[in-house]
Amino acid sequence: MTLNLDKPWQPVLDKIKTWARINSPWAIHFNSGSCNGCDIEILATLTPRYDLERFGVKLQGSPRHADILICTGPVTRQARDRLVRIYEQMPEPKFVVAVGSCALSGGVFQGCYNVMGGIDKVLPVDAYIPGCPPRPEAIIDGLVKLLTQLQEGAAPEQNEGENTSAAAVEGAEIQLDAQANGEAK
Amino acid sequence: MQSQQGNKFTIPIGPQHPALKEPEHFEFNVDGELVTGASVRLGYVHRGIEKGTENRSFVQSMYLLERVCGICSHVHATAFCLGVERLAEIEAPPRAQAIRVLVAELERIHSHMLWLGVGAHEAGFDTLFMYSWRDRETVLNLLEDITGNRINYSTNVLGGVKCDIDREQAAAIRQGLDFLEERTTHYLDVVTSDMMFLRRTRGVGVMTYDESQRLGAVGPTARASGVARDLRVDAAYAAYDKYPVNLVTETAGDLEARFVVRIKELFESFRVIRAVLDDLPEGDLTTRMPRRVKEGDTISRVEAPRGELFYYIKSNGTDTAERVKVRTPTLPNMASVLTLAVGHQLADMPMILVGIDPCFSCNDRMVSVKGTLDSQCWTWEQLRQYGIEYYR
Amino acid sequence: MSAETALQTASELLEQWAKEATTPEPFRLDVVIEPDDLLAAVKALRDASWGYLSTITGVDLGVEAGEFELLYHFSNGAALATLRVRTPRDNPSVPSVCGIIPTATLYEREIIEMFGISVEGTPNTDRLFLPDDWPDGVYPLRKDYIYDDPTAQA
C-alpha cells in the first residue's frame, strides 16, 4: 500500500517509513530445534534488566504482525517446513535474525541425522548473533545493528526473499532425498 | 486417559505459539470453551543426540549432552559424568562432588524461578513474570561468576569439575541467596494469597495421588500430588548424602500445589547451598580419567529440576559409548497433561501445559509421542492437509 | 522399604521366569527373561506395586550378534530392576506391555521407530517421533545405520 504522490514527497515519505520501521521492530520467535538456552535468553531480553521494549521491540504471537523472525537452534527436519511457512506468512518487509551458534551453523549438533544445519540453509538471514547462548546484551546489540543497517539503506526491501527461501528449501529437499536413498540399505 | 473423537473444532497450540517458546504441536478439541480431547505431536526439536553420542568420544559427548537442554544443562552433564565415572571405576574428589551439588542447586533455583515467571505469564499475570525474571538474574549472575556462562555452564568434566569456588565467590553467593530468600518468601505469599491468581490455579488441573502413580509422574509434578519421590533423597548421588535434602510435598495436586512445591523447593535449595558453602571439602577438583572406559553398562539417575532424569550408558571398552539412552522428566509427565486437559477450559490449557514445566528440547532429543491412548493419530497426509487448510 | 529389601522382593517376584539374574552394580538387579515371559514378569511387578517403569531402552548388540536387547527399567527408590529381553535381528518382535502399564506406549513407540522392532499389540504404531519425511525402513539407532552428514565440510 503506497501512496501515489508527487515526486517531491517521495523522499520525505521514505524517510518517515524508514524511521518508523527502525523504531518499531516487532519480532516473532521460533525455535527450530534449539536446546532452549537461546530461547530463555531471548525472553530475558524482555524482562526488566534488559527491557527490549525501550527500543520498541515487541514480541508478537502471530507471524502476520511481525517484522523480524528471530530463529534459534539448528533446523531439524521436522521443523523446517514450519519455519518456512512462518516466514512466508510474514508480511513484507521482513527480516530474519539467527540467534546462537546452532542457528548459525548447526553448532554441536552438526552431524546429527535429524539436523539440517543452520537457519541460512532454509531462509535468507539478515543478522547472525553468535554465542552459546548469546548474552541478552549480544541479542540486543545484534538487533540494533540490523536496524542501523536498515537506516543506512544496506538492507533493501527483500522482495526477492521468498524466492531465495523457496530455492533453499528445494535444495534441501534434493539433499534429503539423496541422503535417504543413501541410507536405505 | 479419556478423550473423545469427532469434535468439529480443534485449537492447535504450536509449533509456533506464544504460549510455548518451543515448537511442539498440541491439539485441543474444544466444545465452546470446554476442552474435550487433547493430543500432542512432538519431534520438532528432535536432533538425534543419542545417535550422535555413538560417533563421538566420551569427552565430546559431554558437550553434546549438555546441550540436550539449555535450562537444565548441568544435570544432564552430571548424570552422564557420574555414569561414565562409575564405568571407568573412578570417583570425582569430594570437592568436585560438592561443587556439582552447588551448581545443580543454583540451576534448580534458576529453573524454578524461570518456571514461576512463565507460569504467571501463561495466566496473564505479566507483572509476576517480570519480577521473577528480574530476580532470576541474580542467580544467573552467580552462575556466570562461578562458571563463566549464564546458561550451558559446562561445569562438569569427566572426573571432576573445572570451576573452583573461592572465598569471594562464596560470599557473593551467600549475599545473593539472602536477597533471593526474601523475594521467594514474597512469591510464596503471592501465589497462595492473590485472589485473582488463585482463581486461575486453585482446583485447576487436579491430579490425584493415584493418578499420579498410575501415570508415572515424576518430579515436582508428582510431589504436588503427594508422591514422595525425589532421587536426591531416595538415592543420593554426588554429594547429596553429605548435604541431605528434605522432601517437599503437597497433597492438593492442583496448579496451586505445583507452584507451592516449586517455591518451597527453592528454600531447600538455599539451605543446601549454604550447607555446601559452610562445609566445602578441600582437595583436588579432578581425578585422572582414562581415555578408554571399561566395558559394561550403568544406569545413572539424577533429580533434574523437572524430575527424574534417567541415563543408561553402555560402554564397549573404547573411548566411544556404545549406547547412551536419555529419558528426560518431561516425557512421563506428558501423559498427565493430556489426561488433565480434558474437561477444562481452553483458557486453562497453557497453565496446565506449563504446570508440568515441560521442556521439549529435553523431551525431543529422542522421542515423540502421540498422547492419549485411544485418540486417533494423524497420518502425514492428514496433517499436511490440515496444515494447508489452517494456514490458507 | 530399603533398597536391599526391595531388590530382594524383586528377585523373588521374578525368580520363576529368570534365566539369569545378576547384580552389575549396587542397588541394581538385572534379570534376563524370554520375550514370552515378559508380560507375566511385568504383571508380577505391577501387581506387587514394585516401583514404576522408568523407561525402555533398546540396544543394538551389533550385526554379528544378530540380536537386539530391550531393557525394561523399573525404579523403586534407590533400587533398580531391569528386565532384559533379547529378540533376533531378522525378525525382531516383543509383546507390548501397554495393557499393564498404559504409559509405556511412549517408550514402545520409540523402540518401534528407532530400531524397527515390532511391538505386538501396542495401541499405536504410527510414525511420530521421526520427521514426517523420514524414509521407511530406516532405523537410526541400529548399528548398521551410517549417517552421511550433508553439512559436513570436506
Place this chain on the structure above:
Amino acid sequence: MNTLRAVIALLFFPGGLFILFAGMAYEWVDRKLIARFQNRIGPRWFQPLADSIKLLAKEEVIPTDVNAILFVVLPVIALAGALASALYVPIIGLEPSYSFSGDLIVTLYLLSLLTLCTGLAGANTLDRFSLVGATRALTQMFSYEAPVLLALLGPAIVAESWKISVISEYAKSHWLIITQPIGFLVAVIGLMGKLEMPPFDAPEAETEIVAGALTEYSGRGLALFHLGKSVELMVGLTLVTAFYLGGVANPLLFFAKTLMLLVVVAGVQSLLTRLRIEQTVGLWWRYGALLALAQFLVMIAYEGVA
C-alpha cells in the same frame, strides 16, 4: 464560515488528527506506566506513532477465502466509529463539537462499533484463533455493555438530560464520584473491559489464542484497529472524567484528571491476573450489572423524593 469550522472540527481539532495523536499519547502513557510498574523502562514517547506508521507502510496480507471487502472495510468502520464518537464528548475539557439531546446514547453505540467490528473481523477470517477470539470478544461485549450503560446513565438521570454537554456542565458543580461511587467503579472497570485490557483481555489472550480476532490482520488493518483502540481509550477516559470527576474544566486540569484515571487503570492492569472468559462474564452479570442497577434504583428513588 460555519462550514469551515465544521471541516476543521472534523479533520483537525478537536476531531480527526488531534484525536489520533492524543489517543496515541494516551496509549504511550498507558504502556509506559505498565512498564514502570513492572520495573522496566518502557517504550519511548513516539512508540505508538512509529508502530502505526510502520504498520501502515507494511504489506497487507489478505487471506484467501475471506470476504475481502469486509476484511478491508471493517477496520475503517472501527476507526471511523471511534473517531466519530470523539465529536460528541468534551475532549480535553472543551465543549463538544457537536451536540444534540440524546447524544450520550449515540456515543455509547459508536464506541461499541470497534468491538463489533473486531468480532466480525475475527469471524470473517476463518482462522481458528480468530474465531475463538471473535466469540470471546462478542461475549464480553454483551456482558459489559449493559453495566456500562447503566453506570453512565446514573449521571444522566441526576443531570436530567441525555446530552453529554449538559451532564458534564452539571458535573462541574457536583462531583459524582462522591455521590455515585459504584457507578464510577463500574464505569472504569467497564471501560477496561471494553478496551480488552488486562485482566479482561481474554479475547486476545496471547498465550491461548495468539492475538484473538486480529490474528490474521497485518499492516493497515491492524494499524487501524490499534488506532481505534487508542482513540477509544481517550474517549472513554474523557467521558468518565467528565461525568464523575468534576466535569468540564480548563484543559490542563482536565488532562491531569484523565491522566490520574489512567494511572489507576494501568495499576489495575499490572496488578491482576487475566480472568477466564466465563469468569469475566460472571463477574459482570453477578456483580457489575447488579451493583449498577442498585445504584440506578437508589438514584431514581432519590430523584422521585426530591
